[in-house]
Amino acid sequence: MQQTPGIAHYETLTTSAWPALASEYLDGWVLRFAQGYTKRANSVTPLWQGDLPMLQKLDYCELRYQQQGLPVVFKLTPASQSLDEALAVRGYQLVDPSSVQTRPLQAGDFAFDAAVQSSDTLSEAWFAQFVALNNVSAAHQSSARQMLGSYACPTQFATLYHEGKAVACALAVVQFNTVLLYDVVTLAGQRRQGYARRLVGHLLAWAQAQGAEKAVLQVVAANTPALALYAKLGFIEQYPYWYRRQPV
Structure with a gap:
């Protein structure tokens, strides 16, 4: 996972501000569980560079979500490009490209x-x-x-x-x-x-x-009316994000 300036801070805020029912921290990744309610609260968010091998952590995530009866879903950003490539090799489907946007208050x-x-x-x-x-x-x-x-x-x-x-x-x-x-x-x-x-x-x-002093929101890239509204309100994109879902 690359250390892209700003992304870790915003990802920490957005992860914390939409609480899951349970969270597990694994060497820079956060595994979140909420009995299947929303992708955001039932996904893995890589926040920072860890020490363990990526594939070892990936195997563990697949086991943990299988135990919960859920597919593994990863929330990814440009800072996690190598993980995105590894997931693509495993057949994980890219879904819901989205945007993190901010404006000063x-x-x-x-x-x-x-x-x-x-x-x-x-x-x-x-x-x-x-x-x-x-x-x-x-x-x-x-x-x-x-x-x-x-x-x-x-x-x-x-x-x-x-x-x-x-x-x-x-x-x-x-x-x-x-x-x-x-x-x-x-x-x-x-x-x-x-x-x-x-x-x-x-x-x-x-x-x-x-x-x-600042406002942050996340919006699905396909939601054209919402994008237009937030642009009128002065929001600008900081970076894109997307999900990768484990194949059934």
Whole structure:
């Protein structure tokens, strides 16, 4: 794994800010388990160069996820090119090319929105909206609830309402001097009306009040509307990332 400036820092933040139910650290790699809920929380993230042979660690990861009844999934960046090549040789499928994007936060850039209801704790109402808007299956709702209720750092669970109806929700997490945004989603049929932009603006205003100086988000490269929204909000890509999934 190459030591590319900046990537290890952002990967540490984004891994920490989306908690798994259990994590195991292996010589610079983090193995994360969450009973199959989301790739991010059920994947291996290489964070830094270790000492053990790569193939030895790879064999161990395959064993551990097999014990959990899950395929091995690796979250990879340009810093892990040699691992990506080794996984390709093993037949691991490349899925969901994505982008890590950031923007600085400056006073006056964003303001609170009166149509947004938000809380620093996970409420039943917000979780119900989150489940509905993200189509979380019944089998994964218990894991999602545990994960979202486990934060020790400042968080904000936000919903934007229009005419009394929840039309968008999102989650913000502050770590170090950075706010990380997750699961910004708008109700189908209510998209392209500016709701997501208003919701993100509200969360960034909240983050500034917490002392955050920078915002970070991750977006799937194929999500063209989201990419356009974040570009308008001043986000720029820092580096790409992608997943490699073990063949069935």
